[in-house]
Amino acid sequence: MSTYQLMLLSGAIVTGLLFIYACTLAFRLKDNAKRKSQPVEFQPNSQSQSQLDAQQSIRVIAQALLQKDLTPTEAAMRIAFLAQQFKPSELQAKPIQAFQSLAMETSHLPILGAWKALSTKEKSDYEKQRLAIERSHEHDIELAANSLAKSA
Numbered sequence: 001m002s003t004y005q006l007m008l009l010s011g012a013i014v015t016g017l018l019f020i021y022a023c024t025l026a027f028r029l030k031d032n033a034k035r036k037s038q039p040v041e042f043q044p045n046s047q048s049q050s051q052l053d054a055q056q057s058i059r060v061i062a063q064a065l066l067q068k069d070l071t072p073t074e075a076a077m078r079i080a081f082l083a084q085q086f087k088p089s090e091l092q093a094k095p096i097q098a099f100q101s102l103a104m105e106t107s108h109l110p111i112l113g114a115w116k117a118l119s120t121k122e123k124s125d126y127e128k129q130r131l132a133i134e135r136s137h138e139h140d141i142e143l144a145a146n147s148l149a150k151s152a
Contacts (some may be wrong), residue, residue, distance in 0.1 A: 006122050054085035058096075062148035065141075072141045073109070074151045076102035079148070095144035102137045106130060 001009075058079050065075040080103035083096045109126055110118060118126070134141070 048113075051086035054082045055092075058082050058148055059151075062145040065145045066149055071130075072102060072137065073097065073106045073130055075145070076106065076141070079103075084136060089151075092148065095147040097139040098137065098144035102133065105133050105137075 061070065061075050061078050061082075064070045065072060070078075076099040079096060079099040083100065088096050109115075109130055115123070116124075
């Protein structure tokens with residue numbers, strides 16, 4: 001074999017190897033693009049970061065309630081909202097239900113701007129209603145807060 005033929009054969013082999021490598025990279029790129037365009041399958045055992053954040057927030061709110069930093073009604077409204085962000089475990093479901101129940105019973109109370117617009121007498125009347133509702137749920141809310149502060 002002449003030198004010319006060896007160089008031609010070597011060039012063909014290198015070109016063939018580079019072609020195979022380029023095809024491999026092209027298939028990987030196409031596979032990655034295909035995976036990214038497909039929706040992510042639901043995995044019941046894995047939780048998204050937002051679900052974990054919601055559970056952590058519930059724990060913090062329950063602890064704040066136990067330390068008397070929040071009223072039971074405010075804690076109930078916040079926990080009821082956060083509970084919509086994830087599917088609670090069996091251990092969390094009953095305590096969260098206690099907060100949702102209180103939130104539903106106090107949902108008629110005005111908040112923020114509507115509260116500020118009330119007269120002093122109206123505020124006093126609503127405050128009495130809120131305290132009476134909270135008293136009727138006091139035992140359940142305390143148990144639920146203790147449970148969520150430890151497990152949520």
